[in-house]
Amino acid sequence: MNIPVVPENESERLDNLYSFGLIGLGKLPELDVFAEIACRICNCPSSIIAIMEQDIQRIQSCFGIELETVERKNTVCQYTLLSENPLMIEDTFQDERTALNPLIQAGHIRFYAGVPLLDDRGIALGTLCVIDYIPKNLNTEQLVELQKLAKAIVAVLLAKRKLNQAT
Numbered sequence: 001m002n003i004p005v006v007p008e009n010e011s012e013r014l015d016n017l018y019s020f021g022l023i024g025l026g027k028l029p030e031l032d033v034f035a036e037i038a039c040r041i042c043n044c045p046s047s048i049i050a051i052m053e054q055d056i057q058r059i060q061s062c063f064g065i066e067l068e069t070v071e072r073k074n075t076v077c078q079y080t081l082l083s084e085n086p087l088m089i090e091d092t093f094q095d096e097r098t099a100l101n102p103l104i105q106a107g108h109i110r111f112y113a114g115v116p117l118l119d120d121r122g123i124a125l126g127t128l129c130v131i132d133y134i135p136k137n138l139n140t141e142q143l144v145e146l147q148k149l150a151k152a153i154v155a156v157l158l159a160k161r162k163l164n165q166a167t
Contacts, residue, residue: 004055004072007081013123014054022051022125022157024058027068030160031061034128034153039063041145042113042138044130049117049153051126052081060157065131074103077127080114084122086143088113091135111136113143115150117157128153 007013017023031049038047046064050057057070057077072078076098080087089112092098098112114129128150138146 004075005078005082007124009123013081013125016119016123017051017053017125020119020125020158023053025051025060026058028060028156028160030156031153032063034149034156035061035063038128038130038146038149041149042130042142044111044113044132046132047128047130048077049126049128050077051117052077052124057126060126070103074101076101076104076112077114077129080116080127080129081124084116084118084124086113086115086146088138088143090137093135108133110134113138113146115143115146117150117154119154119158125154125157 035047035049039045048059049061050059052072055072057072057075059067059069079097089095089098092104092110092112098104109131111132111134112129114127116124117126117128118124128146
């Protein structure tokens with residue numbers, strides 16, 4: 001994982017992040033409830049809500065884990081940005097995209113499921129993901145619930161943008 005994986009619309013995606021005022025955004029306590037609910041829906045100990053910037057993933061909220069930023073090239077979420085669909089890796093130690101990832105190995109993270117945070121044009125701003133320390137899978141209903149949470153998170157982020165522009 002030396003070079004980050006980027007979606008085809010990366011330039012437009014980054015422009016959106018700038019125009020929405022999401023670059024350099026720190027922790028947002030108003031998102032903590034979504035991170036906790038994601039864990040409960042998926043029966044996972046940890047979750048992360050993050051904006052994927054050009055070189056780093058900046059964490060807006062996390063539950064069960066403490067992170068501020070992660071180098072983009074070391075994130076699993078970079079793969080989630082490649083599609084509008086959820087990404088589930090049942091055993092990260094067995095998946096070629098993640099088996100050699102230093103964060104996965106150091107954190108003993110065995111399971112990952114993520115959904116993109118899509119704006120109204122379908123452009124990914126970031127991700128909502130859940131992780132576990134044992135291999136597992138989620139059912140379709142759980143993945144659909146994560147997608148619903150992602151829509152609510154985007155609504156909060158965009159409302160925050162509108163509030164900032166008004167002041």
